[in-house]
Amino acid sequence: xxxxxxxxxxxxxxxxxxxxxxxxxxxxxxxLLYFLTWRDIKVRYAQSLLGxxxxxxxxxxxxxxxxxxxxxxxxxxxxxxxxxxxxxxALLPWTFFSxxxxxxxxxxxxNANLITKAYFPxxxxxxxxxxxxxxxxxxxxxxxxxxxxxxxxxxTGGVLWLPVLLSFAVLTSLxxxxxxxxxxxxxxxxxxxxxxxxxxxxxxxxxxxxxxLLAEPWRTVYGLNPMAGVVEGFRWALVGTQSPSxxxxxxxxxxxxxxxxxxxxxFRRVEHRFSDII
Amino acid sequence: xxxxxxxxxxxxxxxxxxxxxxxxxxxAESIAAAAAAPFRGLRRLFRDADAxxxxxxxMVWALRHLSFDVARGDVxxxxxxxxxxxxxxxxxxxxxxxPTAGSAVICGRVGSLLEVGIGFHSELTGRxxxxxxxxxxxxxxxxxxxxxxxxxxxxxxxxxxxxxxxxYSSGMYLRLAFAVAAHxxxxxxxxxxxxxxxxxxxxxxxxGKVDDVAKEGRTVLFVSHNMQAVQRLCPRSLLLERGQLIxxxxxxxxxxxxxxxxxxxxxxxxxIDVSAMHRRGTGEIKVxxxxxxxxxxxxxxxxxxxxxxxxRLDLVSAISRTIGSIAITIYDKNGTKLVNADLMSxxxxxxxxxxxxxxxxxxxxxxxxxxxxxxxxxISDVQGTVFDFVEAAADIEVVGLDSAGFGxxxxxxxxxxxDFAVEVLPE
Numbered sequence: 001x002x003x004x005x006x007x008x009x010x011x012x013x014x015x016x017x018x019x020x021x022x023x024x025x026x027x028x029x030x031x032l033l034y035f036l037t038w039r040d041i042k043v044r045y046a047q048s049l050l051g052x053x054x055x056x057x058x059x060x061x062x063x064x065x066x067x068x069x070x071x072x073x074x075x076x077x078x079x080x081x082x083x084x085x086x087x088x089x090a091l092l093p094w095t096f097f098s099x100x101x102x103x104x105x106x107x108x109x110x111n112a113n114l115i116t117k118a119y120f121p122x123x124x125x126x127x128x129x130x131x132x133x134x135x136x137x138x139x140x141x142x143x144x145x146x147x148x149x150x151x152x153x154x155x156t157g158g159v160l161w162l163p164v165l166l167s168f169a170v171l172t173s174l175x176x177x178x179x180x181x182x183x184x185x186x187x188x189x190x191x192x193x194x195x196x197x198x199x200x201x202x203x204x205x206x207x208x209x210x211x212x213l214l215a216e217p218w219r220t221v222y223g224l225n226p227m228a229g230v231v232e233g234f235r236w237a238l239v240g241t242q243s244p245s246x247x248x249x250x251x252x253x254x255x256x257x258x259x260x261x262x263x264x265x266x267f268r269r270v271e272h273r274f275s276d277i278i
Numbered sequence: 279x280x281x282x283x284x285x286x287x288x289x290x291x292x293x294x295x296x297x298x299x300x301x302x303x304x305x306a307e308s309i310a311a312a313a314a315a316p317f318r319g320l321r322r323l324f325r326d327a328d329a330x331x332x333x334x335x336x337m338v339w340a341l342r343h344l345s346f347d348v349a350r351g352d353v354x355x356x357x358x359x360x361x362x363x364x365x366x367x368x369x370x371x372x373x374x375x376x377p378t379a380g381s382a383v384i385c386g387r388v389g390s391l392l393e394v395g396i397g398f399h400s401e402l403t404g405r406x407x408x409x410x411x412x413x414x415x416x417x418x419x420x421x422x423x424x425x426x427x428x429x430x431x432x433x434x435x436x437x438x439x440x441x442x443x444x445x446y447s448s449g450m451y452l453r454l455a456f457a458v459a460a461h462x463x464x465x466x467x468x469x470x471x472x473x474x475x476x477x478x479x480x481x482x483x484x485x486g487k488v489d490d491v492a493k494e495g496r497t498v499l500f501v502s503h504n505m506q507a508v509q510r511l512c513p514r515s516l517l518l519e520r521g522q523l524i525x526x527x528x529x530x531x532x533x534x535x536x537x538x539x540x541x542x543x544x545x546x547x548x549x550i551d552v553s554a555m556h557r558r559g560t561g562e563i564k565v566x567x568x569x570x571x572x573x574x575x576x577x578x579x580x581x582x583x584x585x586x587x588x589x590r591l592d593l594v595s596a597i598s599r600t601i602g603s604i605a606i607t608i609y610d611k612n613g614t615k616l617v618n619a620d621l622m623s624x625x626x627x628x629x630x631x632x633x634x635x636x637x638x639x640x641x642x643x644x645x646x647x648x649x650x651x652x653x654x655x656x657i658s659d660v661q662g663t664v665f666d667f668v669e670a671a672a673d674i675e676v677v678g679l680d681s682a683g684f685g686x687x688x689x690x691x692x693x694x695x696x697d698f699a700v701e702v703l704p705e
Contacts, residue, residue, distance in 0.1 A: 011370060011382040035413040039399060039406075046401040046442075117393045118414050119373040275375045276293065 014272035021264065026121055033124045033131070040103075040132035055136035056143050058099075059091040066091075070208045079210045079241040082151045088144055089238045090207040090231045093169045096137040097227055098198045100170075104129040104177025105194045108185050112278045122271045123264075126177040130170060137166070144238070158237030165233040172226045172256045178263030182270050185278050205231055212242060223251030226259070283385055283466055283497040284348040284371065290379035291341040291366050291521075340366040341521045344380070348499070350465075353492040355512035355529055356501045357536050360556050362518040364501045368392060368470050371499070386465025386497065389415060393470075395455030400444035404435055404454055407443055411458045425461045433457035452480060460487040466497040485511070503558060505533050505613035505669060533613035540670040541652045546579040547571045549592070552671050563601070563630060563657050563665040567592035568672060570653065583648050583678045583695060587641040591655055593666075598631045602660035606639050609652040609669065610693055616646065620656070627660075645694045648678035 045051040063084050070076045071083030078086035107129035108115065108122070115122065148154060184190040202208075205227045211219055222228045229252030232244040341363040348354055356364050369375045371382060372390035397414040398407045408429055412422040422429075430436050433454040435446070443451055469488060485507055492498050492511060502508050508515060508529060515532035517525035519539070525532050544550050553566045569590040572581035581587045589606050605620035619639055621628060628637065653672040658664045 009373075009384045009388075011373060011377065011384065013378055013380075014376040031419050032413045035410050039402065039410055042406070043399055043401050113393075114397055114414060116369075116374065117396050118390065120414065120416075272376045275369070 021268070022121070026123065029120050029124055032120055033128055036124060036128035037131045040128055041135050044132070052136075052139060055139040058136075059088060059095045059140050060143065062091050062095070063088045066208050076209045077213070079212060079235075081153060081235075081239045081241060085144075085148065085151045085153050085239055086210075086235065086241075087208060088147065089235045090205075092137065092140055092144060093166065093230050093234050094202065094205060094207050094227065095140065096133050096166075097169050097173050097230075098202065099136065100130040100133045100173035101176045101180065101198055102194055103133065104173065105180040105184055106191060107177070108181045108274065109188070109191075109278065115278055116275050122274055123178075123267065126181045126267075127174065129181075130174045130177055133173075134170075148238075153239050155238050156236070156240045158233075158240075158243070161233065161237050165230050165237065168226060168233075168252065168256055169230045171260050172230070175256065175259035175261075175263040178267040179259070182267045182274075185274050186270070201225070201227065204228075207231055210235075210241065211244075211248075220245065220247045220251060223248040224255055226252040226256040228252065281349050282347055282383075283350045283352065284346075284499070285383045286347070286371075286380070287345050287382070288380035289341060289344040289367075289370065289377050289382055290339060291363075291370060291375070292337050292378040293340050295336050295338055339378075339521050341370070341377075342379075344521075344523050346516060346523060346526055348497060350386075350497055351495045352514065353498040353500065353512045355508035355515035355532070356499060356518065357503075357505070357508060357515055357532060358518035359540070361520075363521040364518055365392075365470060366521075367518070368468050368499065368501060372468055384466065387416070388466045388468060389459075389462040389464025390468045391415075391459045391462075391470065392468070394452060394459065396459075398443060398451075398455055401442055403442050404430075404433075404439040404446070408439075408454070408458050411455065412462075415459060415462050416464075417462060421463075422458075429454075429457045429461050432460060449480065453483075456480070456484055456487075460484070464496065466499070467491050468499045470501045471503065503669070505537065505609070506615060509533060509613055530612050534611045537609065537611065537613055537652050537670045538673070541673040542671075544570075544672040544674060546581070546674075550672055552668065555668055555671060557666055557668045559657070559664040559666040561666065562597070563593055563595045563599075565591050565593045565655055565657070565666055565668070565671075566634075568653070568655075570672070570674065572677075577677050581644055581646075581674060581676045583646060583676055584643055587644045589639045589641075589653070591637045591639075593630070593635050593637065593657070595630045595632055595635060598629070599659075600627050600629050601657060601665070602627045603656065603658045604628065604637060605656045607654045607656060607669065608646070608674075609654065611650060611652070614693070616651070616693060617641070617644075618656075622660075644676065645696060646676045647691050647693065647695050648676050650675050 045054060048054065050057065066087045067084045071078065071087070076083075104126040107125045111125050114120075114125075145155075180190055180194060204225050206213075206222075211222055211228060211232055214222060229244055229249045232241075233249070235241045236243045344363075344367065356367065358364050366375070368390065369392070370377050371384065372388060372392065374390075374392075395411070397411040399410065402410065405426075408426065409419065409422055413419070430439055433450070433456075435450050435454050438446065438450065443454070446454070467488070488498065488500065489511055498511070500508065500512055512529050514527070515525075515529040516523055517532045517536055525535050540556075542550065547569070549567045549569050551567055553564070557564075569592070570581070571579045571588050573579065573586050573588055574582055591604075591606070601621075603620055603622040605618055605622070607615055607619075608617035609615050619641060651674055652670045653674050654669040655666070655671065656664070657666045
């Protein structure tokens with residue numbers, strides 16, 4: 001503990017003005033981000049009979065249900081790919097996204113005792129909630145790789161784009177998580193709204209159907225939902241469906257940036273009162 | 279500036295009364311307003327909940343016009359009633375909440391100990407929790423790793439370190455939780471009432487640790503209701519009352535002032551209502567009224583130096599139970615505990631029934647010199663769970679019977695008297 005390299009800290013009333021991200025401070029607390037992420041992962045499956053198997057079962061069961069109802073009964077087209085693989089490739093990023101949104105929404109309120117009793121950058125809490133979902137994602141991804149030969153489907157060179165697509169999903173869910181977790185501190189109504197929001201979002205995203213069902217210009221407008229680009233991108237990279245248009249990805253990218261930046265800005269504006277009203 | 283660890287200037291914190299409810303109710307309003315006038319309504323979402331000056335009728339100042347300096351290496355106690363603003367002050371200095379007015383400058387790394395076991399998760403093992411809690415308190419993984427063995431030793435839980443803490447006894451849990459915090463090495467340590475939990479041995483250990491930190495030359499801010507602890511640890515203290523700093527002086531004076539404020543002046547042989555008094559403990563057993571008498575009508579039943587004292591505690595219990603420790607305590611004006619008449623030291627226990635009970639204490643010889651003293655009580659079970667604890671309940675006067683031939687009292691008399699004789703021995 002070298003006290004000499006700690007410069008005096010000034011505590012003054014929080015002004016209502018814009019606040020910039022203190023990246024140096026975030027960097028200093030990166031270990032806490034690591035520990036909180038790791039705690040979320042560990043606690044999620046502690047004392048559950050199946051443990052991490054739930055990470056596999058969630059998208060797998062959704063795949064079975066979607067295949068039966070949408071693939072078989074409703075005969076929704078799947079761009080010439082076996083429907084189960086078609087929908088599972090989309091469920092991978094979607095399950096990550098929906099879990100990340102739900103969990104980050106509740107993250108601040110769920111950690112109220114930390115917020116009222118210790119200081120650290122509050123941003124870490126929703127960040128940890130989002131990042132902890134990546135482990136589930138990785139497990140479900142391995143399952144997909146094991147399933148693919150069984151359906152005679154093989155990944156394309158597009159898999160190299162997966163990290164980019166995944167980071168889109170991470171940033172979008174983080175942006176949503178920042179908005180919703182901060183609002184949830186003040187209005188607990190949010191917690192009840194989010195499940196509906198996520199469900200509606202699922203149907204606005206080409207998870208159970210291909211976006212080729214829509215004709216252009218609408219398909220580009222579709223990009224306003226950033227998860228549409230991510231999901232179509234996953235499918236293209238993994239099972240070789242038609243590649244999403246550059247326009248769609250560009251629109252998605254802009255929307256993601258807007259959600260993230262506005263979310264950060266709102267979060268920074270209101271975080272100083274979390275400990276008083278949580 | 280280099281000698282100053284903390285400088286607080288004109289610090290103030292305003293809270294909205296019933297903030298949570300008021301804010302929740304506005305959600306429907308916010309939506310309605312947003313629908314009616316989209317931009318004005320949305321602005322409401324961004325509004326500062328604790329911006330000063332708005333809806334001033336529902337705002338209270340938890341702290342106001344607070345100014346003081348703490349020099350590097352100072353150990354400062356902070357005393358005051360519940361709600362005096364002690365915890366708010368610590369939260370502002372720990373950066374958990376932001377002030378509404380004024381400023382504070384802090385030089386050095388701050389370690390805040392506002393709760394024992396912060397960040398502990400019952401599903402995780404002791405080892406995991408040490409790292410997690412340490413990280414939340416601001417330690418790096420390297421630091422925790424380096425001191426891990428020490429922490430486990432201090433907590434005396436080595437055999438169970440890989441067991442989830444939900445299987446720990448409450449004592450083990452507390453020891454481990456405190457051990458993590460105790461191995462924090464901040465320049466400035468901020469401690470809130472953490473010593474109020476746990477059994478007596480544990481409290482002693484915690485106190486010792488805070489003492490060590492102070493002796494290492496670190497700066498300590500220490501909030502406690504335990505006047506003995508404050509006196510032992512802190513040469514200087516601040517007294518807060520309703521958010522204002524009303525005394526900043528040496529601890530003996532501050533404690534005397536605090537106790538004088540707390541205790542009511544009382545007269546013997548009358549029921550003193552203490553039900554509304556600030557207290558600690560679970561409240562499962564609570565003293566509602568007290569009564570005392572010196573049993574001597576010639577001094578209108580005031581307690582007499584070297585005379586008897588009878589005290590009755592009129593208590594209300596939620597359930598019927600056996601208690602192992604019930605005591606009346608007598609402090610002097612400086613907060614030194616002079617008498618602790620505890621059932622425990624008689625090796626007995628008493629049965630308390632549900633509802634009202636009256637417990638009578640009889641002190642046969644009160645070896646206190648004439649003067650004013652402060653009466654309090656303590657009720658706990660043998661394991662150390664405190665039911666009701668008030669240090670300063672009643673201000674009592676002990677009188678002397680000068681006419682009985684005790685002679686003239688010296689000007690610098692001791693706190694207690696004794697039976698004694700003086701003679702010159704023959705050569």
